[in-house]
Amino acid sequence: MANVLFDGLHQGLGQVLNLRMAQHALTAANLANADTPGYKAKFIPFDEVLGKAVEQGKSSNMRTTHGRHSAGLSANIDDPRVTEIEAAPWVADGNSVDIEREAVRLKENATMYGGVSRGLGKRLAMLKFAASNGER
Amino acid sequence: MNLLDTLQVTASGLTAQRLRLQTVASNMANARTTRTEEGGPYRRQVPVFEAVRDDPFGSDLDRAMARVEVMGVVETDDPPVMVHDPGHPDADAEGYVAYPNVNVLEEMVDMMTTARSYEANANVLEVTDSMANTALEIGR
Amino acid sequence: MIISGAGVPQIPITEVKTGEGFGGVGATSGAGPAGSFADKLATAVDGVSDKQLAADDKLAQLASGENVDLHGTMIALEEAEITLRTMTAVRDKVVGAYQEIMNMSI
Numbered sequence: 001m002a003n004v005l006f007d008g009l010h011q012g013l014g015q016v017l018n019l020r021m022a023q024h025a026l027t028a029a030n031l032a033n034a035d036t037p038g039y040k041a042k043f044i045p046f047d048e049v050l051g052k053a054v055e056q057g058k059s060s061n062m063r064t065t066h067g068r069h070s071a072g073l074s075a076n077i078d079d080p081r082v083t084e085i086e087a088a089p090w091v092a093d094g095n096s097v098d099i100e101r102e103a104v105r106l107k108e109n110a111t112m113y114g115g116v117s118r119g120l121g122k123r124l125a126m127l128k129f130a131a132s133n134g135e136r
Numbered sequence: 137m138n139l140l141d142t143l144q145v146t147a148s149g150l151t152a153q154r155l156r157l158q159t160v161a162s163n164m165a166n167a168r169t170t171r172t173e174e175g176g177p178y179r180r181q182v183p184v185f186e187a188v189r190d191d192p193f194g195s196d197l198d199r200a201m202a203r204v205e206v207m208g209v210v211e212t213d214d215p216p217v218m219v220h221d222p223g224h225p226d227a228d229a230e231g232y233v234a235y236p237n238v239n240v241l242e243e244m245v246d247m248m249t250t251a252r253s254y255e256a257n258a259n260v261l262e263v264t265d266s267m268a269n270t271a272l273e274i275g276r
Numbered sequence: 277m278i279i280s281g282a283g284v285p286q287i288p289i290t291e292v293k294t295g296e297g298f299g300g301v302g303a304t305s306g307a308g309p310a311g312s313f314a315d316k317l318a319t320a321v322d323g324v325s326d327k328q329l330a331a332d333d334k335l336a337q338l339a340s341g342e343n344v345d346l347h348g349t350m351i352a353l354e355e356a357e358i359t360l361r362t363m364t365a366v367r368d369k370v371v372g373a374y375q376e377i378m379n380m381s382i
């Protein structure tokens with residue numbers, strides 16, 4: 001029953017939210033260590049991690065009962081790759097945190113988190129509407 | 137890793153920067169102090185930051201997460217600034233006074249970067265809060 | 277999307293066309309096969325499903341960062357919800373009308 005109600009896209013969206021939350025924690029760590037000598041800024045390469053997620057989701061979650069099928073999202077990403085940024089050679093203390101870059105990443109990530117979570121919420125609201133037989 | 141861990145990390149950053157500002161304040165206030173309990177002029181203090189990993193054996197992500205901790209405040213070894221001022225009570229035999237190795241301009245720059253780093257961490261705190269609120273609105 | 281399976285009533289469209297079930301309503305009104313009520317209903321159900329799929333597509337692309345179209349995604353989701361609600365409202369009306377007719381004392 002649960003699988004009928006909550007499809008691959010639903011699960012994929014949840015995992016993307018996990019990833020975004022992880023990226024947020026990384027940004028927090030980067031900014032906390034903005035002045036720690038030798039600290040390397042870290043981030044999740046979303047382009048790489050999610051680049052093929054939609055296509056993979058489509059092939060693995062295809063619903064054979066229906067000609068058309070929902071866009072799946074295969075985000076099997078419990079242990080995503082974390083990329084480190086090397087410090088520029090002229091940086092004396094070897095710290096590669098760039099506050100401006102991190103500020104942008106922080107906002108971008110929060111926006112994406114908000115967008116995906118709103119979308120997920122909307123889908124759930126529609127399900128709820130359908131499940132409660134069109135009431136409210 | 138969850139939102140609360142993120143808050144801990146941000147808190148560590150804020151604490152570290154506040155401590156750094158305290159050393160800057162101390163350095164600025166004592167820029168001309170020629171007497172200390174240990175004898176000799178005041179010496180410039182700098183905090184030592186270290187990235188501390190809570191879970192060094194976890195996943196890639198857990199290992200990447202690091203708080204910042206102030207491991208201590210050390211006094212720098214730069215030589216004091218010698219100024220010829222024979223009338224000064226702390227002048228040596230040749231009339232030179234040893235002033236602290238504090239460069240006020242340098243401290244000002246340090247103060248500004250500290251403020252900016254502190255602001256950045258405070259910003260993260262706000263965004264964490266808004267993300268938590270967004271999460272609570274799912275299915276509302 | 278699953279909504280089409282979970283929430284929208286599973287009206288066997290092909291059977292409707294043969295004149296059973298809801299088709300009775302359309303058939304008695306004497307409309308031709310092209311503009312029959314059953315066809316309209318089928319189109320409406322398909323429309324709901326299409327809107328859901330379009331919204332899903334948009335959302336998947338947003339989540340994967342393939343195409344970050346925030347407002348487009350939200351509009352698609354709203355459209356999907358509105359069509360779903362409209363469809364449900366129409367269904368309720370139709371069922372109400374059907375029951376009224378069935379309860380009519382002749």
